[in-house]
Amino acid sequence: MKLDKHFVEKPWGRIDVPAAFGDLGGRQIGEIWYEAPDGAPLPILVKWLFTSEKLSIQVHPSDAQAQQRGLPSGKEECWYIVDAEPGAVLGMGTLQPMSADELRAASLSGEIEQLMDWKPVQPGDFFYIPAGTVHAIGAGITLVEVQQYADIxxxxxxxxxxxxxxxxxxxxxxxxxSYADARSGRAEGNMRLVDGPFFELDHVNSTSALARINGDGPFWVIPIKGETQIGGVAAGPGECLLLESLAPVVPGPNATLLVARAADY
Structure with missing residues (x-):
């Protein structure tokens, strides 16, 4: 099943989103969410993000913290960098530990921008962002975000x-x-990027690698590069499919896919 695209306009979005995502009518699109055609809730949300400016410096709560506030869940996420302009950066963590009072004061004064740990990025880099991580996405980046299905x-x-x-x-x-999560690095060849607690995420470019992904579906299949055959139908970047089995998926010779699976679905 192909998931539906939900286009989200943002002040930091772009009007030059690749044509593979459809005719956007000149809108400034920052995010594309992939949702079930019937609107049914899903445990994983897949997004593409396109940035022309820095996103806000922000943070997401854990499940426990969200539930204390009457919300169903918190939000943890993984970023996979698809494209990055020269000098593009991500902000993850702070250069030095900060108390709550120091963080509040720096946020009010704007000093927080200089206190963020801005890391240069390039295509193929990936980073897992646990709840509580102070973070921001810089300008000139195209990335795929796989996250808990929570808009918080x-x-x-x-x-x-x-x-x-x-x-x-x-x-x-x-x-x-400071940011220090082992679920970060460079995705090369066939490898697991994230192994729980909320989802698994694999980087694959071969049929044999797909066969090694264990567990029951559904699987979110996200084409990043090249053409992939799925049950004899071509799929490429701009699409996201929800499949019960990976058996019909045949990556082309130059294809790269991300494959996600909810840990406890």
């Missing part, structure tokens, strides 16, 4: 844009310290 973001700083901040909740759930 606390903005700490937004470069003067006229959007609401969430300092009380954001500071309360933040772990303002």
């Amino acid at each position: 973001t606390y903005r700490l700083y937004d470069y003067g844009r006229p959007r609401e901040l969430h300092l009380d909740d954001g500071v309360a759930v933040s772990k303002a310290t």
Whole structure:
């Protein structure tokens, strides 16, 4: 089943989103969400993001923190960099540990922008963002985000844009310290990028690698590069498919896929 595209306009989005995603009518698209055609809730949300400016400096709560606030779940996510302009960066963690009071003060003054740990990125890099990580995506980046299906973001700083901040909740759930998560690095060949707790994510470019992915479906199949045959039908970048089995999936000679599976679906 091909998932439906939901286009989200953002002040930091782009009007030059690749044609494979469809005619966007000149809209400034920042995110494309992939959703079930019948609107049924899914445990994983797959997005493509396209940035022309920095996103806000923000943080997401854990499940426990979200549920304390009456929300069904928190949000953890993994970013896979598809394209990056020269000098593109991601902000993950802070250069030094910060107390709640220090984080609040830096967010109010704007100093938080200089205190973020901005890391240069290139295509093929991936990073897992645990709940509580203070983070921001820089300009000039195209990435795929695989996340818990939750739309919950606390903005700490937004470069003067006229959007609401969430300092009380954001500071309360933040772990303002350096970023160090083993689920990060460079995706090369066939390898597992994320192994729980909320989802698994594999980087694959061969039929044999698909056969080694264990567990029952459904699987989210995300073409990144090249053409892939799925049950005799061609699929490429811009599409996301939800499949009960990976048996019909045959990557082409230059294809790259991400394959996600909910850990407890």
